[in-house]
Amino acid sequence: MISYMQICMESTPSELKALKRQIAAAAAREGLSYAKIARICGVHSSQVSRICRGEFRRISQNVLQVCSALGLSGPFATPDMQSDRGWRQVEASARRLWEASDRDSDRVSRLLEVIGTFRSKP
Template structure:
């Protein structure tokens, strides 16, 4: 499941301004930022021009490339099963807000799932 966090209008406008300022200060082109962030230059242009409404993976990658911190957002839990909200909260507590940290958590959760499946006699499903 891809989670895109929706910021408040103030958080959005603040981040848009900080991205634009960082791009000018660093003197980087969209293509250069794209290579650093591993994001297509057209997406970098959209992001650097402030045309985004969520803190998607690409926005976070561009921010990281420019040295801009992304505000911490709490996911909307309305309509979420309470037990799943507890699990999400626990994952958020251990995540260091880096792509590497997210990959490490996913790897750990996949290993746990493989152990559960092995107990049930099923083959592992993780990649």
């Protein structure tokens, strides 16, 4: 299932690359025009075209809508991340903190950003 949490979390270049490949493959497999995908997901066809060509830098709501229309579901991670025990532990902890609201996702995201600033200091 595609979640709002995926929008709030920063994606690594390898995650984005994997997602772009998944979208392109799903679009080719489904054989739907950009206009048809746009009607299904409610995203403007020019945005659908751009997303299906992999021309995006973050996982936005529009990207998630296109993924849903193409039958893709998250999490959008590389196979290495999906099998990495440490990543699964971090993801599970973040999900326990998050109560599935926009306000709460902002709080959890800010908390993770603060932790990141402490890690980057000498």
